[in-house]
Amino acid sequence: MADNFDTGNKAHDSAEDNLNRVVELLRKHDLVTRLVHKQDMPRRDLVENLVHKQNLTELHTLLDDMHSADVACVLEALPLNDRLLVWDLVKAERDGEILLEVSDAVRESLIKAMDSDELLAAAETLDTDEIADLAPDLPKDVIQDLLESLDTQKRARLQSALSYPEDTVGGLMDYDIVTIRADVTLEVALRYLRRLGELPEQTDKLFVVDRNGALQGVMPLQRLLLRQPDEKVADVMAEEVVTFHAEDDASDAANAFERYDLVSAPVINADRHLIGRLTVNAVVDHIRQESDSDMLSIAGLREEEDIFASVWKSVQNRWAWLAINLVTAFVASRVIGEFEGTIEKLVALAALMPIIAGIGGNSGNQTLTMIVRALALGQIHPDNAKKLFRKEIGVAFINGLIWGSVVGIFAYLLYGKPALGVVMMGALTLNLLLAAFMGVAIPAIMHKFGRDPAVGSSVLLTAVTDSGGFFIFLGLAALFMPYLT
């Protein structure tokens, strides 16, 4: 609720500077601790204990001066022992705020180190929408205690906030809404605001509602400042407003914020009743998280990983992808196995086949990325899909001729067999066509069945271009064997 202008830094602190300062103090502390443990002279002990304490005090002060988001960055960058040491030094009343800022994986490690009372105290410093964000990581009994400690309105809000999935507008919205009536003058509205004393962060407009809570319009703060105080709210407010519903997809809302350059927007229900608001900072966090999880899922990491997680935890996070990968590799291996007789006749085929498979996979992934992106931006329409398809096939064909000639010449020069060059060229062209076909078809089919085309389509594509590439190349070689040996 506080405004964010006094962040305590003249310029913004870089994450690295903060980290360096904390690590320096931790290292000093560590050094002293080790000295104390090693030497048993009681007098020295006393001296070192003092130095030790001084370091911690310094660290304490440093942390107090840092913005919560900066403390969160430092915590994420520290190994578990140091992380918990720093976490203990953070003032208890900031615990809630910082827990909100850290990544899921790090939050888990911090919550594990807190008891129920500490968690309850931390959660009680937060707004209901923020508590809802923490809830998945909190123990059940803490949530129960929390619900009991809240008043009726807040409890109802928390329960409804908990009911929205994370990737909907409901999951992102907050309840910091300031409402005014349409039939008062700006003067009256201003007096009301002064009584309130402060406005929620990222407030660029007030919401105008009727007595039943139905949204009638919005009052930009700008207009409140610039128009005459004796004008009526109804005459000054904007009536056509970009609104959202709690069930709307969060990514669609993010696109709308981006397109219309919004700072905040009302969230309404089916009866146009105002139920919350969406702010640009929630949207920015969502965009970041989304692009992050895209990157992770491309690499086959199940979820965000605490970089200092235990070896065993990391193994668990990564195993699913490796297992899938193993299955597709086994399939490709069996395809090759079927042609062992062919390879026996001409062992050069074994050396050349990864070229066909590899280039097919890469070219297919280029097509796939284009299509996934176009789907995400809503650029694909039944009318233009065929056109796109033809284009990708065309690109694959030309690439097949160009790169096929290159690999064909390479094979000819190495093994001195012109027919081998022709087989390479034919196989590469066919595999690039297969790759282009799958690169369009896989995401299009996933999209049609309501699935996210970004997840898993690259694995599927590579599986097809690998096995398919081996099959095409070795199959062609088997057909033309008389000319090859």
Place this chain on the structure above:
Amino acid sequence: MADNFDTGNKAHDSAEDNLNRVVELLRKHDLVTRLVHKQDMPRRDLVENLVHKQNLTELHTLLDDMHSADVACVLEALPLNDRLLVWDLVKAERDGEILLEVSDAVRESLIKAMDSDELLAAAETLDTDEIADLAPDLPKDVIQDLLESLDTQKRARLQSALSYPEDTVGGLMDYDIVTIRADVTLEVALRYLRRLGELPEQTDKLFVVDRNGALQGVMPLQRLLLRQPDEKVADVMAEEVVTFHAEDDASDAANAFERYDLVSAPVINADRHLIGRLTVNAVVDHIRQESDSDMLSIAGLREEEDIFASVWKSVQNRWAWLAINLVTAFVASRVIGEFEGTIEKLVALAALMPIIAGIGGNSGNQTLTMIVRALALGQIHPDNAKKLFRKEIGVAFINGLIWGSVVGIFAYLLYGKPALGVVMMGALTLNLLLAAFMGVAIPAIMHKFGRDPAVGSSVLLTAVTDSGGFFIFLGLAALFMPYLT
């Protein structure tokens, strides 16, 4: 400069709805055009010409009602012919705004269809910072004409805006700054604002400067609204402000906006003179573009591609990556070539070797993604780097034992040779260790030499795990050949 509350939609329009409506009208138009061309009866001709015109008028109205950002989305989703037809129907005074919104590739296609006068007229509707964004795509003579048409202050601004690289704060900032003096009362400041008539979009604070233009603080609109009119600006303003320099890295600034939940922030020079401001909408656009270009570069697309670009243009956009890929594939092929004698003795090796290479590449990319991410978030410090390294090696070792056993048993069951299973297990473990080592080392080294670790590191890693995997597996097999045959 206008406020953005009247976007003309009750709820936000989805990109798909808009596209569907435009395509429907275009299809009708197309149908009529074709009828007219086919039939030569003059009377019918007249009738159809009328229907034809009516469709275009309808499309015209639809486009006029759409937000510029929405028109941009539609243009991106249309094949070139339709795109230019729609572009012609858009009112000339909106051309500039829409050119700003479309993707680089689509902008190029639209600019190509405009003559110098149209371009000049479009650019003149824009602010200097916006012209600077368009400039890279404009013909040189248009920029020259533009510079001549601007007044001295604007020309100086445009020239300085053109001098900042795209990925710096200077490249993102705008010049819509409203400044006030510290020694006046809020009352006076408010009177001044009312005279101005309107505030720039995304204004949440005014900038307080001294007579030389040096920044003294910021005045949040909130405080202007809530505090007493007779108070002095100096007593109400926030003095500790998050500020940026024009040379600052845009991504660092985006991180700061995210951490401190900013809506706008002042950009100052070395003397603390206010030179511009950074707004959250510019930051959001930057974040989007960055995550987009990450995704494209992972797939090896050189730049954003117009999905309806010509086949030939697409081939050019994609060739660099395929060429690199070809080189790494050739290297891997030569590694296998060295072991042709070994494969001749046991052709099963050819079928099994892609498993070792494939799983190594995938596991290495998981490590790589973790490290690239941690580097981007500033989480890696010399002190903890060793720890990370040990962890990744540990994960690779455990995965090697687990998945190594699986592939070992697979090989044993298929070929009935226990020694082959042992070789598979050993080779996979070694290749996973190599992958983990390279997954940490490649991005760390790129980061150390000031390069973006996200670009190209995955290609490099896969090249090593492919060639390395083939070498390890076939080398081990050659060593243990007596037990394998």
